[in-house]
Amino acid sequence: MDLRFPYSPAEVAKVSVVQFGILSPDEIRQMSVVHIEHSETTERGKPKPGGLSDPRMGTIDRKMKCETCMANMAECPGHFGHLELAKPMFHIGFMKTVLSILRCVCFNCSKILADEEEPKFKQAMRIKNPKNRLKKILDACKNKSKCEGGDEIDVQGQDSDEPVKKSRGGCGAQQPKISIDGMKMVAEYKLHKKKNDDQEQLPEPVERKQLLTAEKVLSILKRISDEDCQLLGLNPKYARPDWMILQVLPIPPPPVRPSVMMDTSSRSEDDLTHQLAMIIRHNENLKRQERNGAPAHIISEFAQLLQFHIATYFDNELPGQSPGTVSSLIATLINTICS
Ligand SMILES: [Zn+2]
Ligand SMILES: [Zn+2]
Incomplete structure (x- = not known):
């Protein structure tokens, strides 16, 4: 039996309309099963609640069930979580x-x-x-x-x-x-x-x-x-138009960014998980600066750092950003060496 596509008793429905739109912050919160607050995936060998591998978002472990739909790894499609951003960010x-x-x-x-x-x-x-x-x-x-x-x-x-x-x-x-x-x-x-x-x-x-x-x-x-x-x-x-500014970030479930088993005890996380962890960390830093009443220019710098990580999470080949910065750094190095 092919376990990838199990039999479904659901009635076949016809699609009458497809409507495209932008998700509002409230829609992102409503479709989320967990408020993500921690950049860590595991804690003492187990998925950390509120972390990037929270079991409510689905499972990528054959032995575990999804805590939202109770289905196993093959059947659970994964469920989105969400992150509340410390400040609105450009998409x-x-x-x-x-x-x-x-x-x-x-x-x-x-x-x-x-x-x-x-x-x-x-x-x-x-x-x-x-x-x-x-x-x-x-x-x-x-x-x-x-x-x-x-x-x-x-x-x-x-x-x-x-x-x-x-x-x-x-x-x-x-x-x-x-x-x-x-x-x-x-x-x-x-x-x-x-x-x-x-x-x-x-x-x-x-x-x-x-x-x-x-x-x-x-x-x-x-x-x-x-x-x-x-x-x-x-x-x-x-x-x-205001929904084009990010206030809440949808967190894709682990099944779309699965970690890879390296050996029996260690897992290697997907690039997207690493990038999301960076976003969560910088979001926390920004929140802390605001709580501590840091001066405006400091807050602005922390906000720009968060903006950078969110932008490169969407597209890591943005013109003038990280790959460009790296190559210009190399160019400077070569110039220094050659002169
Ligand atoms: Zn599920
Ligand atoms: Zn006016």
């Missing part, structure tokens, strides 16, 4: 989309920057394909340096040719230029001169160039209204 796969969305909305009040009455915006609204619509809205928003609204704008009246004054309802805030720098986001304010010579002044404590943390980005994305999400090409029911 490296969503950086570019997040950047596009940020460039479309106000940095302060999260309203779409373009005015509904503008021809460019009206044109964008006619596009059915959500991805192309986002592109067009981005086009209509990219030159806005201010969230208009304080000043009235002219729009054509409905039943007369007289222009009617109408306010867009924006907050009037000046908009920074936002860009991606490796795994970071940067917001830069421009001081631009007006024709009549008086310089536009920024509210004093604002630095011209500032690091845009995932935390700040999350707060901007959270304030985008469901209506505006729809306009930007995102269905808020399945893909709110």
